Amino acid sequence: MRVKNTLLKSSKVIIILLALCVTCAYSQDKVTSVNKVTAGIDTYHKFYPSEKLSVKLDKAHYFAGDTIWFKTVLINASNRLPSALSNKVYVELLNDSSRLVERLVIPLTNGTGNGDFKLPLQGLTDGAYTIRAYTNWMQNFGENAFFHKRFYIGDDGKNPWLIKEQHTIKTIPEGKSVALTMQFTDMQNMPLPYKDMQVFLVNGGKTVYKQAFLTSDQGDIAANFNLPADVNTRNLKMVIRDGSNKKKTQVFPFYPGTTAQSVDVQFMPEGGETVAGLLNKIAFKAIGDDGLGVNISGVVVDGKGAEVATFKSTHNGMGNFRLVPLPNAVYKARINYNGDMREIPLPAVKASGIALRVDNVTNRDEVKLFVTATPDLAGLSKTYMLIAQGKDSVYLGYAFDLNKGYFNLTIPAGKFATGVISFSILNEGGKPLSERRVFINNNDNLVFKLMHHKIEYQPRDSVAVQIEVLRSDGSPVKNGSFAVAVTDDGQVKLPQYAPTILTDMLLASEIKGYIEEPGWYFNTTNANASKALDDLMLTQGWTGFNWDKLASPITEPVFRAEMNNDLYGRLINFFKKPVGGAKVTLLSSDKNNLMILDTISDKEGKFMFPDLPVSDSIAYTIKVHKKNGDAFGGSILVDEFKPAVDMPVNPHAIMPWFVNTDSTLVRYLKNTTANIKTNAAISSGDVKGKLLDQVTIKAKKILAVKGMDGEDLYYYDVNLEEKDMLKARSKTLLDYLEHDVKGFKSLINVFIHNSNKVAAIIIDGVNAARYYTPTGMPGGYFSHLRNVLTNITAADVKQLVIYHKYIGFMKRGEFYAIIVIKTRSGNGPLTRSTPGIYVYRPLPIYTAREFYKPRYAFDNTYDYSINRSTIHWEPNFITDENGKATLSFYTADKPSTYTLSIEGTDMIGRFGAQTLNIKVNAKPTASK
DSSP states (O other): OEEEEEEEETTEEEEEEEEOOOSSOOOHHHHHHHHHHHHHHHHHHHHSOOEEEEEEESSSOEETTOEEEEEEEEEETTTOSBOSSOSEEEEEEEOTTSOEEEEEEEEOBTTEEEEEEEOOSSSOOOEEEEEEEEOTGGGGGOGGGSEEEEEEEEOGGGOOOEEEEEEEEEEETTEEEEEEEEEEEOTTSOBOOSOEEEEEEEETTEEEEEEEEEOOTTSEEEEEEEEETTOOTTSEEEEEEETTEEEEEEEEEOOOOOOTTTOEEEEEETBTOEETTSOEEEEEEEEOTTSSBOOOEEEEEOTTSOEEEEEEOSBTTEEEEEEOOOTTOOOEEEEEETTEEEEEEOOOEESSOEEEEEEOSSOTTEEEEEEEEOTTTTTSOOEEEEEEEETTEEEEEEEEEOTTSEEEEEEEGGGSOSEEEEEEEEOTTSOEEEEEEEEEOOOOOOEEEEEESSSOBOTTOEEEEEEEEEOTTSOBOTTOEEEEEEEETTTOOOOTTOOOHHHIIIIITTSOSOOSSGGGGGOTTOTTHHHHHHHHHHHTTOOOOOTHHHHSOOOOOSSOOOSSOOEEEEEEOTTSOBOOSOEEEEEEOOTTSOOEEEEEOOTTSEEEEOSOOOOSSOOEEEEEEOTTSOBOOSEEEEOOOOOOOOOOOOSSOOOOTTBSOOHHHHHHHHHHHHHHHHHHTOOGGGSSSOOOOOOBOOOOOEEEEEOTTSOEEEEEOEEEEHHHHTTTTTOBHHHHHHHHSTTHHHHHHHHHHOTTSEEEEEETTEEGGGTOOOOSSTTHHHHHHHHHHHTSBGGGEEEEEEEEEEESOTTTSEEEEEEEEEESSOOGGGOOOOTTEEEEOOOOBOOOOOOOOOOOOOOSSOOTTOOOSEEEEEEEEEOOTTSEEEEEEEOOSSOEEEEEEEEEEOSSSOEEEEEEEEEEOSSOOTTO
């Protein structure tokens, strides 16, 4: 018999007929029910289409003074073509506390863009950082939809030593016994002998161990100590302090070592539930103290202690086993980690239900589905629905019954696009009963071929390599967009299985949680990659589409898709009612883009100005007049970009560069400062292309001076210019200073506790005290300050400078502060937001700098002072009609091996990533 099914591929509905052996005929209304569900999913995705984002960096870690070069690729999730929803991406650099350091707005052309962060030599905290990137539209889907990449930024000026640390752990009745050894060396890797060192082990805010040591002649120390049983070993930090100079301190995470008792093990039944009497596949994932996977083994026992199954991790703490549980039975897993044992209960067994098993590992060319039901559900003539979908695409809708107690289906894997596919079982009412996600690999990734124009290269040699990009069928990739980074292996060690555009687009964008070594799953030399990838789907890919969305009405998205540079706004009166029919005028203040535009608000008070010019610095003034010409006294609400909130702190701590570092990283560190000094003197004649202004991350300083009685007197200097105010948007000046300027709250506290001291607020040359009288009560000057700063919006300010200091002793002297403000209007302390006028300042669009390309004259003498870690960066490497393009650059000044890392897309839905090697020999050949 024939059963009608619905197959949606690339968001297009295709009706197919499958000839399958089934036992009963389905009525048209049951087929209609399936079509209704698939249509509902498709309708939701049309209103809320998803985007996927990948960001490629030039290397894996950085130091102060370095430059982070990056390229962004944004695609539609449904068809994997360049996104038509967004014309810009917000790329943020966040510190280890998930606080914003810098944000860039990257314009997109055909879904791609590029930019860079210039790290300062001083003022940037040493630690782990995160690149977070997203579009305004992606904020509708939450933090999980964003791109994230963590790495370490080092600063040798804040780290006085290199540390080699090793330890072992034993479980004892009192807790854990730790044997610790450390060696201290200087930046030249020479031992630091006979040095006083203080070692602290801190758990949150509590010190659990401390000891003073004198290093040996080789800079070594050794310690043995016990950790209490109740210590949270996932939250320990080692603090090392110079006994003779307390300012020399280093801090790093300390994981004493995972034991069976501290391993976090989760058991997840395939499909979602463990059902009695049916064959169940149960996956597990074990995580150690450091948040990473640990490999375990063990057995499953029933309530009588009889062994019923065994298990063992396949990769990174993940694996699975099979179990046919008995009704009302209770099962436990006895895990074995390094000889240490522990018992963990398995999920409860359900007496009634269905089990879903999916196998695409045994034969990767097909997907086999096995649906079984408990006897009480078999033979009830109930209709179930099978829905197969990818990101924003429904591939299959199928109606079936379980009258025989089972239902099996085989689907060719080629029916699905490469990536994560969800299979869901729904009842007649559309309620999901079981769900399983799998990864389909059609082996259709792009392939790169490298063709050298010569066999070997020398220092300062000209390199021109042709790269050919092919699809899996051998056809050339025409107009593909790729990014290429060439790095020196002597200074940069690329992680073997680092994230790439392949893992970003096909894997990380689909499942929750941190994926260790994602590139490992795409390495064809790993025999267990397919099985391990399926375990990843069974654990971290446990949930898929939120079916509750279909039961709820589709609402207007909170965040607008920025397809163009449009300005949206709304007018309301004093009673919060919309003001329609008002004339809205837009005036630009950019001398290069002078314009005056008019429009009329609609009945809901809404107005819009389309396709405004793209600029790296522009401001608009919006003026409103009523229909009768009277001045507008209501409010102008502009739909300005609202950045994502601070990202939650990542639980996976990155070990600092100075702990257990290797010679590669030390060489990189030594060369960084010298290279920056060299590059600072680059002239325009030395560079191929235009040198643009650098984006420099600024860090405000808290300065300390000594008083006459030896006390530390802290003061804080602020100098904010107009470009700083771009971050403030429509905030009041007080809100901006309190929330976005580090240290300003400390200044406010001084005002609160020094109400009888001198303070002056100068606005456009006029002392604000003439208009605002302090109360004389405690905190009176703070109230004075608040009144002034609340009355001014940050967008009205062109410059703000704060000077303050103590005169005399801290306890007996006077605190003196001057706040100097220069406003845009120049109206002084009485500056107010004029009714009917709104100043709109869009975030500036960033213009990427061009990577420095030296032009060497032929010379047999080498200047060893120049030794770049990133040899070349090419974010816009475009293939011709034959799938070929030539990469040209100069080698550096020393012999080495270079890694050429290339990744990108053919712009029609396929991706590729590959690393290639280039050898630079020590001596020129005779031919040269």
